[in-house]
Amino acid sequence: MSDGIRATVSFADPGTCPIANASRSTEGPIEQVSTSVALPDSDGSVSEFMADSDLDDVPRVEPVFSYGEATLYRVSHDGSADCPCETLGEFDCPVHRYVAEDGTLTLVFHAPEFETLQGIMDTFREEYPPVDVQRLLQPPLEGSPEDRVFVNRGRLTNRQREVLRVAFEMGYFRRPKGANATEIADALGIAQSTFTEHLVAAQRKLLTDILD
Template identity: 40%
Template sequence: MATGSESAGSRAGETPDGVRAGVAIHGAGNCPVVAASTAHDGPITGVNWTHAGDTHTEEFRARDPDAVDRADGVPAAASVVDLGDERVYRYDRPRDGECACRVIEELDCPIADARAEDGVLLLTLHLPDLERLRDIVSALDGIADRVEVRYLVHGAATDDAVPDRTLVDRGRLTDRQCEVLRTAYRMGYFERPRDANASAVAEALDIAPSTFAEHLAAAQRKLLEETLGEV
């Protein structure tokens, strides 16, 4: 019979069966961050929150302060700090049982990352098994119009014979960013030596070279966040 310490050591040496899931929550109508994202060009990021008594305090980052002011359904948010290209906001509201993030946390599931874009709440979750993911989707029934699992990655095994697989969430890219990447790839922009330079790709897309560079940098940053986020 194994002792408690032996059992713990055995469990520590086992390869976990957990998953990394990207979940898109549509129709979370009572979420101020989602409301702000409907008027904002690009994602609302850096979403964090805390609870003190009956008060829910939330913080987020936005690149377009005017959009935050224009959005309906956003409580009066205090500007905390200006980071140059982004501004950090914070607001308070009463705690309630209709908050999607709170529903997930009450299932003992920390949220690894939260952001909102175009009225959709996008969450990254690290879960012990698929059953917990099913519990989350079921618990959100009635809180949201629809819950979409955008990607699912099983943890890499420790066996050297099994490759470390990572699934990239292309849903993070805008249609324009996908078009820029696809065109650049097809024209040989990423080849060495290049078959086409930035000016040629920009001309094919009918945009300025500076605009091409901006879209390309944004797309590459998102893809690198997906593949290197845990490194």
């Protein structure tokens, strides 16, 4: 059996996702989410989550019972895919973790192979733009789970990526240097200060992914 790919994807506008909608009314994120099999005499499945807030006015969200100040809520799914969580069900991909906060949704899920992941991401981008791919992991990998990070090149502007590429190709990062900042700026046709500005901005974005 393939180890598959573990993806972390965030949605600023996750459609009609009831859990994301409920998170607009809670003081903190909704993180304790579980999905069960279909209830008796039901054609769909249910998701359940804990929240400290009153969510009686949120569509499709029903209270089940209370634990002191917290309440267990239930969302029923009828089999139609109108939010990212249900879309994953169409691809038979299990969800490892849900996090909903202020209307945004982050999903950690497992895809069996890259082709399935491509199909999922194509659907996500078509149905729920914008989509932010935060991490992709494909085991087996060396190091601890904390060492396995996905560097998102999409965070770089075209100019920042060009500056990094030319600097790398001209040996700016070698020791001793193959070229200095002035030489690389001349090759790019920009001022040295502009080269430095783009380089620092690009490095900051990449290091944020690596060190976060």
